[in-house]
Amino acid sequence: MVATVSVCGAEKGLISIDQAIEIILQQTQPLSTEKKALQASLHHYLAEDIYSQVNLPTFSQSAVDGYALCFHDENAKDSILQNQTFEVIGEIRAGSDQQFQLHHGQAVRIFTGGKVPENITTVARQEIVQANHLSITITEPLRVDADIRHIGEEVSKGQLLAERGQYLNVGAIAALSMAGVFEVTVFKQPKIAVLITGDEVATSSNDLSMDASSKVFDANGPLLQAWCQSNHFQVDILHIADDEAVVNDTFDRLKTQYDVLITTGGVSVGDYDYVRPCALNNGFAQHFWKVKQKPGKPLFFASFNNEDHRCYLLGLPGNPAAVYICMQVYGKLLLNAVQGNCNTLQWFSATLTQPIKADQRERFIRMVAEFDQGCLMVKPLTRQQSHMLSNLMQANCLVRAPSGQAIETGEVVQGIWL
Secondary structure, three states: OOOOOOOOOOOOOOEOHHHHHHHHHHHOOOOOEEEEEHHHOOOOEEOOOEEOOOOEOOOOEEOOOEEEEOOOOOOOOOEEOOOOEEEEEEEEOOOOOOOOOOOOOEEEEEOOOOEOOOOOOEEEEHHHEEEOOOEEEEOOOEEOOOOEEOOOOOEOOOOEEEOOOOEOOHHHHHHHHHOOOOEEEEEOOOOEEEEEEOOOEOOOHHHHOHHHOOOEOOOHHHHHHHHHHHOOOOEEEEEEOOOHHHHHHHHHHHOOOOOEEEEEOOOOOOOOOOHHHHHHHOOOEEEEEOEOEEOOOOOEEEEEEOOOOEEEEEEEOOOHHHHHHHHHHHHHHHHHHOOOOOOOOOOEEEEEOOOEOOOOOEEEEEEEEEEEOOEEEEEEOOOOOOOOOHHHHOOOEEEEEOOOOOEOOOOEEEEEEO
């Protein structure tokens, strides 16, 4: 009798990448909300819609340094003719509340942001004005209503400014500040713990001495700490041994202290892979285990729920390239979702510069994307194995390669930015 060998990634029960993404979005609930001063809310997600309480601009104002003119002539409805002269009766600076009532043929000196008086026809920028002692002459043709920022032309009072789920980056902070928003309600950021499992992982330089040469440098801890830092999350890094009692105790302690637990290693089917059985033993409910992808097949997603707390567990493989890729795809998706952003991944399209061979599993391939004569091109890098990280010095994107088919040079592929 001949034994059959299962091709890695071809066994039954594996879910697809798209199914894994959908499960994470379906199973993840946002954290509770909190009120924050707008200036303290950078990198948070809004938990409610925001409507403008003011018009923007809040009053009609000059867009330039120049002169506000009053001109009423039925024969020149659309423009003021060159060489027209105006009497200057005053000056308006930005922030000034001084009021002027102008009549035909009169003007006031005005500066950028200054409040335009009523009965103004247009504003003449100072570059087209010849100033005399108490009058000015227009030196170029000038249209009616030039260089006036009208009240409410950008935003009207009551208009929707930002929607629930809006990411508060620098631009959003600036826009809300201009509209007079001082406090916002946001989703809390998750409290995250990263558990680095494995007896082979060195935690100090002493572990790498000659009499302990079976140890390896820890890449996953620094990788995940830097990843979280670059994505504006605080994280606690813990190293735990491949010991069932230790893993059990760790899950028991942390499941009510943290919102998200991220583990590396210990999620496959080896004798010392304790993450999944210990998580289930501690009340975590499995949502999926094993994805038909390369790298990162033994990906594990579960959650713990009681009346007071919910904790999500993302069990990553142990190989560092798989850790990095799974964090870029699934980790980012999960951490966004717990903050109220339940949008799926945004894929870009690009043209492949080199062919890719077929594989049983769908793959995430590290590539370099760059523009060539206006077209986005992607080039595969060498050293794609899951234990190799050196090509991350050059990679700026991950490209999806479908399972079971080769991709030829010139074909369009889908990718995400790193």
